[in-house]
Amino acid sequence: MISRMLMFVLKCLFLSFVGAFISASVVQGSNSCEYPAIFNFGDSNSDTGAISAAFTVVHSPNGQNFLGSLSGRACDGRLIIDFITEELKLPYLSAHLNSVGSNYRHGANFATGGSSILPGGYSPFHLGLQISQFIQFKSRTHILFNQHSVNNRTKLSFKSIPKPDDFSRALYTFDIGQNDLAYGFQHTSEEQVRGSIPNILRQFSQAVQQLYNEGARVFWIHNTGPIGCLPFNFLSYESKQGNLDANGCVKPQNEIAQEFNRQLKDQMVQLRRKLPLAKFTYIDVYKAKYQLVSNARKLGFVDPLKFCCGSYHGYKITCGMKSTENETVYGNACKNPSQLVSWDGIHYSQAANLLIAKQILSGVFSDPPVAIGQVCF
Template sequence: MNSMRLIHILWCFNLYVACTFIQVSSEKNGNSNSSKCVYPAIYNFGDSNSDTGTVYATFTGVQSPNGISFFGNISGRASDGRLIIDFITEELKLPYLSAYLNSVGSNYRYGANFAVGGASIRPGGYSPFHLGLQVSQFILFKSHTKILFNQLSNNRTEPPLKSGLPGPEDFSKALYTIDIGQNDLAYGFRHTSEEQVQRSIPEILSQLSQAVKQLYNEGARVFWIHNTGPIGCLPFNYFSYEHKKGNLDANGCVKPQNKIAQEFNKKLKDQVSYLRRKLLQAKFTYVDMYKAKYELISNARSRGFVSLLDFCCGSYTGYRINCGTKEIINGTVNRNPCTNPSQHIIWDGIHYSQRANQLIAEKIIHGSFSDPPVPIGNACF
């Protein structure tokens, strides 16, 4: 009897030691809730994949029915609902980002969004708001908010933080997200050859590095950088591509375009590694959006999605009808989107639906597709 009791005591003691070891190890690795990063703000740079209202505010280019699945009205987003950046802000318990150029109803206390639909890393292309200009806007924003913050502090008319302005110390503690590069490739595919696009990649990424260094010099320290997705899987590119035998994969994606996107991503990852070595006070997380998106596309049927080419709003078959544009063709008015956007990976032929964005966001925010493999809540360590 005594021996059995002794065995039981030893077993409980070993279990206690093991649990204590696991808890301590978890805390050292930054996995406990108490050791999560606290980001006072997010500053985002990119294209339409993360534009929360700049194109709408500047060009009124994002019309209804965009936003119907979540916001209920025009949200400035090229989707039926939330974008990946919206799910990132939700994960970090921060408000949705106001577009920098959207003057109506904006609040910049918790960051700002400089992304613009159509933007590229290099000047030219589909939009004048290239990455370098977005960074210049950020520098201007930072300078002006610091001046206004100090004025409010000196006048003491109201607490500066209640004015919708970030505190000067917030900029070095903020998260800097970058999701851009797709349009550099897309514009090249439309206006040059695939070989020229491939040769342009080093120069494109050199300009991205310059932009990151500018942000670093302004105090940015935590970077979350997305690579570019499988551009050859977008229906718009499928319908505008001259099909050749063997150039489509099992999912109907254009293989040459995806191959160049993968080459872009490989060099981008190398560039991020270079920045880690040069900017020693910064933390960089490289996020494999290509893999996250392509896995979703490959498993579309099992996730309840219809065919990839069957997008929800607009059309590229026979006649080009942009989402939100009213067209009368053969007496039929073509304007309304599909009845169930959540069954479609692609919303309008180019941009992802809210449900697809949500599933992709769930994949990336926990670190499964990141280098290093850390959750976004631990990217500052």
């Protein structure tokens, strides 16, 4: 009797161990998604060379800490999208418009500096056009793979373009909307900007729907940052009593950015219902960036409203350009960009981008709260 009882107990322990081992193996195997590619859409916050290829070269000192003059980035180094690719162990994304030295095997970047969701504004490469470029890119890729007679030249091209089934398993990332607000602030009233938000987001949802129709399933969507905390906006804004917060940020602009984000989050809820096969992750970049600005000095930065390259103090000098005014040379970059949150008054420094990326990639600011490597589940 005792022997039977002992055997029963040992058997139960063995089965429990095996079950635990199998469960652990399943969990471990599902800890990360394997994305064969990333397709990114956005503005200069994630442009890796499109504006430089389309119009004019992004001059040094832009890119001085990453790829130098070939960077094509409005930053001294890497952008958040670069840290995303590093986290997922994928190559840096080549800009879709950059024909020299590009490799699209693991995705493409359609983001272009100055772009907005709505047509018009600072750039002709609005979100609708970026989606059209993607659809053409996908179509041409499929044509190459479906050719009946494959010559040597086509075989070589397979090494630099995604496989047809990569498109449905890829990660689709968005960082766009800031320029819709910025352009509105410059050319209309704050109330008009606020009133334009529903139309902007309708256009955004239509773009997502188009990608879904093309087979896209996993979406990683950034909201817009605290635009009122950009040094350029602070310097160009006619401040009134009570319109600046404790950090010196322009409150009315930030409040409208927050309203944009509230409505964007509501759009995510609707998209989840409308597109049940898709996985949507909403990233509160606003909160991550505002916390960085609020705690800048504690994190080793100087005044968050200072910037490293260019000038807006009396003489507007774009980073990468130089000008001599009253025997003073403007346009030289500072010696320690890693001490500044802002690189050029509009874009964040590599050091700031790194801290923001660490926060958002972990899932701390995500809805649902998952790390980027797990958003496909």
